[in-house]
Amino acid sequence: MSTVGSSERISVPLDCRSSVYFIDESGSKGSGGVHFVVAAVKTGDPDRLTRGMEVIRARQNVRKELKFRELTQGSVPFFRQLVDLLHSSGSHIGAFVIDKTIFDPFDGKAVWEAHAWVTAGLVKGMTTRRELATLLVDGISTPADVAYGSHIRQSVNHRLGSTRVVSAVSLDSRTCDGLQLADLVASAIAFQRKAIHEAGSAQAATLKSPKAEIARYLARAFDLPDFSDIQSDKVRIRTAVPRSAKSLHSLAIGSTRMAELRGSSALASGL
Secondary structure: OOOOOOOOOOOOOOOOEEEEEEEEEEEOOOOOOOEEEEEEEEEOOHHHHHHHHHHHHHHHOOOOOOOHHHOOHHHHHHHHHHHHHHHHOOOEEEEEEEEOOOOOOOOOOOHHHHHHHHHHHHHHHHOOOOEEEEEEEEOOOOOOOOOHHHHHHHHHHHHHOOOOEEEEEEEOHHHOHHHHHHHHHHHHHHHHHHHHHHHOHHHHOOOOOHHHHHHHHHHHHOOOOOOOOEEOOOEEEEEOOOOHHHHHHHHHHHHHHHHHHHHHHHHHOOO
């Protein structure tokens, strides 16, 4: 692996895209449910999103954390404005979906490790070759010696063989409006996938609950009939399949190797 000396300059092309990913999740990590979704809102102008959300909050006098699971008929107009903001801001959305009837990365793995694998898979599928990414991730519980954001950054870059993710930070979603928008995306997709699993596509399409209404509104905003797997200019949704288990195994090996390299570097520097 090549290294860059402290006196050498790193030059990044002017046309290199700089993107911020707001990442949150919805669904069951354990045995209590079938679906688990990690979703991202990707933007080149995060301030446009946060400013827009502040305008909507001020107009409606809403200051609490926004959660899709608390959506009521009275809050539907508010959530429609959030969807409109996602679309008008030029944001991209993406999701990596776990359907445990097909593949379950949580089976036999530590929850945080499987969660990180899903998140890394999402980012890997959404990044482009001429892009540097910053990840703002909803924090989860990890062992004391694991920095979750750093682990995801190293995992993505290791799998891609290059530095695509520059930084990754775990945040409390209560403090970050962008994460609350990512919760909206993840939860809408998880809700619709669950409805189709339980009732079938035809009946799920006719549900009239507030959550069903907002899920359909979000899909239509991004020119989607539903949240089936898709890859388009602004949307990437993918469901994990059994062969992904190889990637999970490779990631575990890669994580071990990265730990070994960090240990070697520490010894070499006399730490």
